[in-house]
Amino acid sequence: MTNILEVQDLCKTYVVNKRQNNVLKNVNFSVDEGEMVAVMGPSGSGKSTLLYSVSGMDGITAGEVKFCGKSVSKMTQKDLAKLRLDEMGFIFQQMYMLKNLSVLDNILLPACQSDKIR
Ligand SMILES: Nc1ncnc2c1ncn2[C@@H]1O[C@H](COP(=O)(O)OP(=O)(O)O)[C@@H](O)[C@H]1O
Numbered sequence: 715m716t717n718i719l720e721v722q723d724l725c726k727t728y729v730v731n732k733r734q735n736n737v738l739k740n741v742n743f744s745v746d747e748g749e750m751v752a753v754m755g756p757s758g759s760g761k762s763t764l765l766y767s768v769s770g771m772d773g774i775t776a777g778e779v780k781f782c783g784k785s786v787s788k789m790t791q792k793d794l795a796k797l798r799l800d801e802m803g804f805i806f807q808q809m810y811m812l813k814n815l816s817v818l819d820n821i822l823l824p825a826c827q828s829d830k831i832r
């Protein structure tokens with residue numbers, strides 16, 4: 715089976731008002747092609763932080779995230795945008811829609827932008 719996602723010793727620390735919050739501490743897991751994985755935990759335990767970190771939407775403090783063998787933290791913003799557009803799909807908890815566009819235009823917008831990141 716192909717290894718899609720590999721996470722090694724992932725750490726993510728937020729610093730707010732000089733106070734450190736070590737949200738992810740040496741997280742290790744891998745996901746194979748076709749595998750279904752659910753991330754579960756109480757509110758505030760770091761589920762969203764984990765997903766933002768593995769997608770490259772947010773930087774990581776330490777460790778390694780490999781998507782299809784490529785190191786996510788070494789990718790440029792342009793490469794990351796292309797990766798998310800072509801290889802990943804997200805359904806966010808909150809609506810991140812542009813209010814001045816229709817629902818259809820919100821859906822079409824990433825496709826219109828795609829030529830700018832190729
Ligand atoms: N952008 C941020 N800046 C600072 N702290 C954050 C940020 N996002 C989340 N946190 C903190 O990280 C911890 C985990 O949050 P989060 O990943 O949203 O948890 P979950 O999705 O499991 O509810 C919480 O203590 C939260 O306050």
Ligand SMILES: [Mg+2]
Nearest residue numbers: 761762763807
């Ligand atoms: Mg969350």
